[in-house]
Amino acid sequence: MPRQQDLLQGTLDMLILRILSVEPMHGWGITQRVEQISGEVLQVQQGSLYPAMERLGRKGWVTSEWRTTENNRKARYYSLTKAGRKQLESQAKNWTRLSAAVNRVMQEA
């Protein structure tokens, strides 16, 4: 198994926003989805996730509501707000630019 990586704070926020942009999701779901998609390379520490949710909520990028899950449990679902969607767009753009730049340096230097 590859070493699991901790995420930088800003990156975690972006990933959460990205995942929520597909559909509303609860906290547990978000960690699972990140791990799955990253092929278990990235792991979200719960100690980072919930403070991040608090932060994103405070900034008004996500809202939450309590819903029933498929196996009939109550869970708190987060969804993206309009401001959150805008934020995701600008962060994704930044990320693309930044990672491309880093890649270029790594390959060509």
Next chain:
Amino acid sequence: MSWLRELRARVRALFRGGAMDRQRAEEMHYHLEEATRRNMDRGMPAEEARRQALLSFGGIENVKEMCRDERGTRLLEDLMQDLRFGLRQLRRNPGFTAVAALTLALGIGANTAIFSVINSVLLLPLPYSGPERLVQIREIDSKGASHDASPADFVDWRNLSRSFEGMTAIWGMSINLTGGEYPEQVLAMTVTSDFYRVFRAQPARGRAFLEQEYDAPFWPRPDRPNAHAIILSHGLWQRRFGGDPGLIGKALTIDGRQVTVVGIMPADFRFDEVPGLGTAECWIPGEWDENAYPAVRQFIVVGRLRAGVARSQAQSEMNVIAGLLGKKRPKENAGWGASLVPLQEIIVGPVRHELLVLFGAVAFVLLIACANIANLLLTRAVARQREVAVRAALGAGKLRLMRQLLTETIVLSISAGALGLMLARMGIAGLIALAPADLPRLAEISLDSRAFMFTLLISLAAGLACGAAPALRVSKAELANALKEGLTTSMGKRRRWLHDTLAVAQIALALMLLVGSGLMVRTFIRLQSVELGFNPKNVLTAAVPAFRRGRSSAEAVAVYQRLMDLVRTIPGVLHAGMGVIPLRGGGSNLFFPDGQGEGIRCETDAPSPDYFRALSARLIAGRLFTDQDGRDVQAVAIVNRTAAQAMWPGQTAIGKRLAYDTDRWKVTIVGVIEDIRMSNLESSPKPRVYVPLAQSKSTFPGTMVVQTKGDPLELVGALRQALKAVDGETPLGRVATMEELLSRLLAPRRFIAALISSFSILAFVLATVGIYGLLSYTTSTRTHEFGIRIAFGARAVDVLQLVFRQGLALVILGELLGLVGALALNQVMTTLVWGVTTTDPITYLAAIGAWALLALFACYIPARRATRADPLVALRCE
């Protein structure tokens, strides 16, 4: 507006923090269940699955805390929590809380009370519009001494200067108000035309003086106004005329003249603060010209600086003008200058130093109180080490812990401040009652918003000061050790230095206060033991202003003589005499002993025969005046001891001849009388010459002294009737008992001595309690050690010695420091003491001795307790 959204979220979080916490907890609970389920799906047994889930989650409480951090309301939430916790802590230890709050409240209350006085007297602007531009213009002689101004100089200043919006000359004098059941003597202020412009005041009823009303000149005598119009104070209007609204336009009889009331000043126009003027109750208009009394420097000149003109500019202008006047009137003005002094400075300057010394004293009290509380808190901090350690282990940061402890003490100090404010309210009432009646702006003293702010600030400062030491200790505490050891038993040397420093500081401060109050008390005792030269018991004094326009001095003297004859017959009267009232000063003259040589300036009086008997003055040689010392017999005089010694040292004065400077009128000395204190108790008596009233040519008393069998005030009515029978136009003025006058004279010193003494007693008690508490505490932590010592054969004396050594070391060090401090500050007391030096060894020794005794006592009780340490109990503690 993302910041707005964020702010809204934070505010919501602030009020819904609890609900948000609950939701978060539920959410995490769900998370854990899911993780557990997944682990079970992977084949783990239920127990292990849950354990792994918990492990991967990390500390639940930690995550909750981090979420709270993210909410952005941390600071406020913590504060609320700390406040709640602080209050709970204080409630849980009612004994500690009560003692600490009361200690601090006493310190804070005393400070607030004194600050209110300082604020109202020294800091607040005078109650006139634009008070900062009001200056008094004083004349400075060639030796640099400051004098009031002459009317001639005032007129020239006004004509020549450009710096002033207005300038007015004021002169206070007594006038007789007749009409009504009894005539009355009231203080009037004669003012020039700019008075109301300078003070920006207008009558509330009626009108100000008209220009032509000022034109009626005072000439030829300043004390016999020629005025036709008068403006009354609100107080006089209410008191004598019952607030009669129809009084405007009516005529009053003043010194036998008809004068029309043209206006009444507003109730809040107070004009009784300027030194040398007294409480005026009416105003009379009058102007001067440039030839008026150039040598009579007795007028108060007040100017209002023009807007934009700095005082220094005006001062330079006045310097030039003073130079001009020196050439214009070289006889009176050569070498004289003019000086501008802010009116506020004139009024409050004389008491500033005293009030600041009081402020310093009361600050010491607060410092001592703070040191007490700090020591209490420190000992409590040791007891609470476990609690603090547990908190730290649960994730509280050191800063957070310090903040919590500080919040706790600040809660305490703010509550103490509130209590102190109440104490201050009572204290101020007491202060006003105790304060000398001539303390400037006495009536203005109150607790205002500035005093509230001051209280809040010193409460906060006191809280921080008390809490700093324990809070710092937390930051250094070896928390792991605290948890391990469980109970910390004895204090190490390193830990004790802070306690000891605080105790030493307390002792030093209290000793300094004690020395200060000792000096004041000694001064007061010295003053009270001053030989007065008269007996103030059962003596009534009053003014009898029988001189007035159109009455010769012979007629006035006749009134006095008839009055004395009549008063003597009143039952209860022992002796009655006309003459200058002791402690109230008087005029002076040049005298030539044996009619030659250099003249000696002596105070002069012309008493009636019974004056000396009424005062129980002691005759040293010769005889007193009798009714036989009349107009057509030999002119005689009595001199006081100082005059006799100054004029004929080593010889008897009886039979010697003395000449007045003016007309070389010669008198023969028939008696020498013991010095009577005529102005104050501090300065040595001046030479004084008495001539009989019946023989006097230029000096006449306007006052009388009456010795009575019982309470002299009971005879006031009878005296007033007697005077009315003799002369219906002359009022009985300024009635006071001799004891009242004496008490008024001592009032300022009594005020300061009483305050500093009560502060130093308070400081003394606080510091003693502090030392006692500290020693009790350190002894109790050493019970174990003492027990072992006793088990190994130490005697009670040995243990006593151990405790005493600690206590005495503190006391000696504190006293040494206090001694150094007191000596360093002794200059502060220079103007406050009289009859003792500021380094008076008796006071210092007494203060040190008193402290040493008390300190020994404070050591003894804990030491006694230590000797009873039971070795068995001590060892079982392990």
